[in-house]
Amino acid sequence: MLDKINKLIAEISGFSVLSPDDLELFRLKFLSKKGYISELFDDFRNVASDEKKELGQKLNQLKQQAQERYNYLKDSLIQTQKTSRINDITRPAYPWNLGSRHPISIMRNDIISIFERIGFTVSEGPEIEDDDHVFTKLNFAPEHPARDMQDTFYISRLSTEDSDPRDILLRTHTSSVQVRVMQAQKPPIRTISPGRVFRNEAISARAHCIFHQVEGLYIDENVSFADLRQTLLFFAREMFGKKTEIRLRPSYFPFTEPSAEMDVSCTICGGKGCNVCKYTGWLEVLGCGMVHPAVLEACNIDSNKYTGFAFGMGIERPAMLKYQVNDLRLYFENDIRFLEQFRTAF
Numbered sequence: 001m002l003d004k005i006n007k008l009i010a011e012i013s014g015f016s017v018l019s020p021d022d023l024e025l026f027r028l029k030f031l032s033k034k035g036y037i038s039e040l041f042d043d044f045r046n047v048a049s050d051e052k053k054e055l056g057q058k059l060n061q062l063k064q065q066a067q068e069r070y071n072y073l074k075d076s077l078i079q080t081q082k083t084s085r086i087n088d089i090t091r092p093a094y095p096w097n098l099g100s101r102h103p104i105s106i107m108r109n110d111i112i113s114i115f116e117r118i119g120f121t122v123s124e125g126p127e128i129e130d131d132d133h134v135f136t137k138l139n140f141a142p143e144h145p146a147r148d149m150q151d152t153f154y155i156s157r158l159s160t161e162d163s164d165p166r167d168i169l170l171r172t173h174t175s176s177v178q179v180r181v182m183q184a185q186k187p188p189i190r191t192i193s194p195g196r197v198f199r200n201e202a203i204s205a206r207a208h209c210i211f212h213q214v215e216g217l218y219i220d221e222n223v224s225f226a227d228l229r230q231t232l233l234f235f236a237r238e239m240f241g242k243k244t245e246i247r248l249r250p251s252y253f254p255f256t257e258p259s260a261e262m263d264v265s266c267t268i269c270g271g272k273g274c275n276v277c278k279y280t281g282w283l284e285v286l287g288c289g290m291v292h293p294a295v296l297e298a299c300n301i302d303s304n305k306y307t308g309f310a311f312g313m314g315i316e317r318p319a320m321l322k323y324q325v326n327d328l329r330l331y332f333e334n335d336i337r338f339l340e341q342f343r344t345a346f
């Protein structure tokens with residue numbers, strides 16, 4: 001037995017490893033339950049008692065040496081792996097510069113993730129739309145001023161006198177996606193629709209002809225205004241912080257009844273009054289309301305059985321507050337000095 005022990009000691013001290021597989025081989029061979037050393041411990045039980053003391057010591061020494069060698073080999077393997085990474089000549093000389101996300105995309109993803117957590121799906125619709133989806137099915141009267149050439153970019157207009165549901169135009173709001181979703185799906189519907197919208201506005205620090213909105217829609221049996229309020233409160237607190245308060249002011253939209261506009265307590269001063277909230281303590285964030293029965297019917301949803309709420313918000317304004325951007329035009333100019341400031345935000 002002494003012979004065997006001495007042979008193993010020699011083998012262990014000469015063992016070298018080049019890979020994690022070699023290291024595992026070492027462990028299996030010497031340290032595992034089925035390895036040589038534990039085999040020797042089994043044999044040790046049958047050793048004559050006068051030899052036990054000497055052999056016992058030797059055996060313990062072997063075991064300790066094996067463990068120490070294992071630790072040493074493991075450390076040196078990690079070390080060589082580290083240095084070989086540095087010496088990998090195929091690696092680029094300088095770290096890759098990762099791109100940055102556009103602040104509007106960051107904001108849109110934040111909004112999506114908040115609503116996804118409470119069961120909203122994401123749906124999209126076309127930017128080039130027709131009058132039917134942007135206005136008519138949303139209960140806009142034929143002579144409604146939003147259809148006016150002053151507000152809407154028309155691509156083709158069938159009659160210059162009146163609007164026609166087949167007129168082709170750039171959507172002026174993402175509410176058009178509501179119509180598409182209701183036409184394609186049966187309730188329950190719970191969805192948000194982020195997207196680009198277009199309005200014929202003079203471009204300035206406060207207004208642009210292209211901007212982004214997120215539309216929300218929830219249709220089911222017994223959906224109430226209280227559900228709308230609670231959903232929006234949840235959203236506001238997730239988005240602007242736990243202490244945020246909301247207030248709903250009566251308003252008017254053709255596609256909702258009743259309609260409201262939601263303000264949040266000012267994210268800068270917390271409601272005390274500052275120049276951002278014009279000393280009112282409140283910031284206007286979105287429009288909302290209960291989906292008008294005429295809209296449900298226009299989309300073939302039984303308005304006696306189902307009710308629903310909708311809301312629509314711009315993305316640029318909250319992003320301006322969050323990132324302290326003071327000019328809307330910065331979002332569209334793609335100036336690298338502006339975009340680079342969002343490098344770490346994913």
Ligand code: DAH
Nearest residue numbers: 173175287288289310311312
């Ligand atoms: N579409 C409206 C806008 O562009 C926003 C809006 C208001 C959407 C109320 C809604 C809503 O869904 O219920 O100003």
